[in-house]
Amino acid sequence: MITFYKMVVFIHIFSAIIGMGPGFILTTVVKAGTNMTELRHSYRLRHRLHIFVMVGGALLLVTGLTLGFLNPSLFHTGWYVTSLVLFLAALAIGPIVLSPRSKPVKTLLDSYQGEKIPDEYWRLSKILFRYENLENVIFIIIIALMILKPF
Structure with missing residues (x-):
């Protein structure tokens, strides 16, 4: 029988796939445009993909914190706390850094x-993509911490 905790872990993993997966290609999608018509279309596609990123990201935060509250010892592990801090920093990058750019x-x-x-x-x-790539590196570090649980 699946416990509530395992169900939340399941949702957490699928949230990562739904939210982070499309996030890794947002920059790539708009690099494909070779003229303004294609570029505008690429940004419309990017906006649609970003909805998955936002929903998945919100679910990640909610399920990650839920897992912590269900198993409070997680708040004493370095990988969990570091992942949470990095995730909150990545969330802050959106409105503070990415939106103005x-x-x-x-x-x-x-x-x-024309x-x-x-x-x-x-x-x-180029400036915008530099910060988006930084955010992707942060997410890769978070994924590695979740998988490896090194400390």
Whole structure:
């Protein structure tokens, strides 16, 4: 018989797949655009994928904390606390770092006339993607901590 704890672990793992999986390709999706029409379409797809990231991320946080409250000894393990701190930091990166850097890109996509992708886009996206890649590294570290439980 499956215990409540195992059911929460199950939901937690699926939340990671649903939330983090698409998150790793958000940058790749928009790099495929070769003109403004394709680029705008890529950003619409990216927005749809980001919904999975947000839902999965919220479920990850809720189920991760639930696991901690069901098994309070987790709050005394280094891998759990480090994962939680890194996850909260990654969540904070969204509104604090990514949002201000994505707004100029969105404005450019909405206002630019023509099909040739302007140089300004490449400059802005390079900065945005650098922070998105940093966030992906944080998530890879979290996944490694969850699997290996090294300390």
